[in-house]
Each structure stands twice: as structure tokens, then as C-alpha cells.
Amino acid sequence: MAVTDTLSYPRVTTVGDFFALLKPRVMSLVVFTGLAGIIVAPGHVHPLTAFTALLCIALAAGASGALNMAYDSDIDGVMTRTATRPIPMGHIRREDAMAFGWAIAAMAVATMWLFVNELAAGLLAFTVFFYVVVYTLGLKRRTPQNIVIGGLAGALPPAIGWAAVAGNLSLAPIVLVAIIFMWTPPHFWALSLWRCEDYARAGVPMLPVVKGKRATRIQIFIYALLLAPLGIVPAFIGLGGMLYLVLSATMGFWLLLEALATLREKDEVREPAAKRLFGVSLLYVFVPFAALIIERLFHLPPLWT
Amino acid sequence: MDENPRDRNDRAERERRKRNIALALALGGIVILFYLMSIVQWHENTGH
Numbered sequence: 069m070a071v072t073d074t075l076s077y078p079r080v081t082t083v084g085d086f087f088a089l090l091k092p093r094v095m096s097l098v099v100f101t102g103l104a105g106i107i108v109a110p111g112h113v114h115p116l117t118a119f120t121a122l123l124c125i126a127l128a129a130g131a132s133g134a135l136n137m138a139y140d141s142d143i144d145g146v147m148t149r150t151a152t153r154p155i156p157m158g159h160i161r162r163e164d165a166m167a168f169g170w171a172i173a174a175m176a177v178a179t180m181w182l183f184v185n186e187l188a189a190g191l192l193a194f195t196v197f198f199y200v201v202v203y204t205l206g207l208k209r210r211t212p213q214n215i216v217i218g219g220l221a222g223a224l225p226p227a228i229g230w231a232a233v234a235g236n237l238s239l240a241p242i243v244l245v246a247i248i249f250m251w252t253p254p255h256f257w258a259l260s261l262w263r264c265e266d267y268a269r270a271g272v273p274m275l276p277v278v279k280g281k282r283a284t285r286i287q288i289f290i291y292a293l294l295l296a297p298l299g300i301v302p303a304f305i306g307l308g309g310m311l312y313l314v315l316s317a318t319m320g321f322w323l324l325l326e327a328l329a330t331l332r333e334k335d336e337v338r339e340p341a342a343k344r345l346f347g348v349s350l351l352y353v354f355v356p357f358a359a360l361i362i363e364r365l366f367h368l369p370p371l372w373t
Numbered sequence: 374m375d376e377n378p379r380d381r382n383d384r385a386e387r388e389r390r391k392r393n394i395a396l397a398l399a400l401g402g403i404v405i406l407f408y409l410m411s412i413v414q415w416h417e418n419t420g421h
Contacts, residue, residue, distance in 0.1 A: 080381070080388045083395045114413045120406065175403075183410040 091133030105229025121232035127176035134169035219252030292327035296320030
């Protein structure tokens with residue numbers, strides 16, 4: 069490498085910078101819901117095939133994160149929450165992040181196609197396309213419904229995992245997708261309540277920026293109200309058992325309480341209720357999906373067959 | 374942070390080596406995975 073090559077970078081690009089591009093925390097949630105889809109799906113695949121499917125889901129999620137960071141690097145640099153990401157910090161060039169993201173996405177979809185099945189590969193390709201093109205390039209800077217519609221991309225991993233094992237889709241994976249889809253708005257709008265000025269400075273039309281905090285609190289409560297009953301549906305379609313029903317009902321009730329507290333919040337500077345809601349919403353995905361996995365691994369019967 | 378150009382180039386060279394090792398490991402992992410998955414598929418297709 070020529071000396072001028074290294075000097076043209078503000079800082080040397082490390083392996084850690086590329087790893088950070090994959091958004092490992094978001095990836096872990098996607099992998100977890102994808103794993104739930106793989107485990108609860110009917111049918112049997114070789115464990116290595118299941119591992120390959122999960123690896124492809126993880127890689128595609130990471131690639132989507134890298135491409136999101138590449139295309140949004142201008143606004144990431146303006147926002148406090150994202151200013152320390154590798155591209156705005158000057159650790160990685162935007163073009164390198166794009167090449168890295170598209171290469172990994174293509175490899176993940178091709179591997180899924182070759183070794184798992186066409187349906188899972190097609191869904192995986194659609195998920196990357198939806199997150200990068202529809203959400204990041206299309207909706208994010210144009211409408212306050214950005215995360216509502218864009219949330220479909222983050223909701224699809226259980227269906228991809230299911231398709232990888234079963235080779236088809238049915239009502240059960242669609243319900244799991246619907247749960248995560250309905251969960252996305254209260255989760256991200258809770259965050260946007262206390263990051264409102266950040267989004268406004270970057271020109272991102274999040275709901276509190278465009279419609280105000282009051283309208284956002286009402287919308288969060290409505291979505292939580294719809295999500296709580298939807299969350300227990302898997303127990304009545306032969307997917308979840310008693311453990312799932314108890315845990316999802318408890319989490320739904322807890323989420324609803326926090327959404328109500330957010331609705332009544334008076335402290336518009338620190339937004340403590342919205343911060344609690346954000347934390348509970350993370351648990352809301354983790355706990356019921358963990359219950360589904362535990363029930364299947366320990367052969368606990370579904371409540372309704 | 375001010376850094377001596379020589380130190381910087383040494384560090385750049387070390388990081389480049391680390392990146393190459395990470396890339397080699399990733400490619401090696403893919404080759405092994407493809408090899409094993411090919412065997413799994415061959416077994417499934419031939420009913421062994």
C-alpha cells in the first residue's frame with residue numbers, strides 16, 4: 069500500500085470498524101427471532117442446514133446494517149446517537165462500507181439459495197431490499213410512517229427461519245411477523261421521544277418531530293393496545309403453550325402499563341417513562357420468543373391443537 | 374491526535390495484516406461450510 073493511501077484516511081480502518089458496521093446488537097435480535105422461526109417450524113432439517121440458514125439471516129442483517137450506515141452516513145454524523153459510527157468518525161470510507169454490505173448480502177442470499185431453499189432465499193433478498201431500498205433510501209427521510217412500514221424488514225426473520233425448515237409459510241409464521249411488525253412503532257417511537265431534537269436536527273421526519281410528542285404518545289398507546297392481544301394469539305393457533313401464554317400476556321400487560329405511563333408523562337425533557345418503555349419493549353420480544361423456543365426444545369405441548 | 378507518519382504507517386501495516394487474516398479466516402470458514410453442506414446435500418439426495 070502506498071504511503072499516500074494510508075495518509076488519505078483520518079484513521080486506519082480496523083477489523084473492529086467492519087464489525088461495528090454490521091450493527092451487532094440489532095443483528096443479535098434478528099438472529100434470535102430467526103432462530104425461534106427455525107426451532108418452532110414443523111419438519112426436520114439437518115442441524116448444519118439450520119446453522120447455515122441462521123448464519124445467512126445473521127449475515128443479511130449485518131449487511132443491511134452496513135448499507136444503512138453507508139447510505140445514512142450524512143445524517144448519522146449530525147445525530148448524537150449515531151455520530152460515533154465508523155463512517156461519520158472517518159474510520160471507514162462510505163464506498164468501502166457499501167461494497168462490504170452488498171457483497172455480504174449477495175453471499176448470504178446465494179448461500180441460502182444453494183443450501184437451504186428458494187423460498188427462504190427469496191424472503192431474505194426481499195428483507196434486505198425492503199430495509200435498504202424501501203426504508204433507508206425511500207421512507208426514512210420522507211414520511212413519519214417510516215418505521216411503521218419499514219418495520220416489515222425487521223419483522224420477517226421468524227418467517228425466513230420457518231421457511232428454511234418447513235419450505236413453506238402458514239398462518240403461524242405470519243402471526244410471528246405481525247407481532248414484531250406491531251412491536252416496532254412503540255419501540256422506535258419511545259426512543260424518538262427523548263431523541264426528538266436529534267432527529268429534528270438531522271431532518272428525519274420522525275413522528276414526534278412532525279406531529280409532536282402528544283400525538284406520538286397516543287400512537288404508542290394505540291399500538292401497545294393492539295400488540296398486547298396480538299401477542300397471545302400464538303397460544304391459540306397451535307404454536308405456543310401455557311408458558312408462552314403466561315409470559316406473553318404478562319409482557320403485553322407490562323408494555324401496556326409503560327405505554328400508559330408514557331401517555332401521561334409530564335417530564336418532556338428527560339422522558340423517563342419512554343426510556344422504561346424502550347427497555348420493556350426489548351424484553352417484550354425476547355421473553356415470549358424465548359418461551360416458544362423453550363417449549364419446543366422441552367417438548368411442552370401447545371395449548372391449542 | 375498527532376501521530377508520527379512512520380508510526381502511523383507501521384500501525385496501518387499492522388491493521389492491514391489483521392484485516393487480511395480476518396478475511397482469510399472468513400473465506401476459509403465459507404469454504405469449509407460449503408464443503409460440509411455439499412456432503413449433507415449429497416447424503417440427503419442419495420438417501421444415505
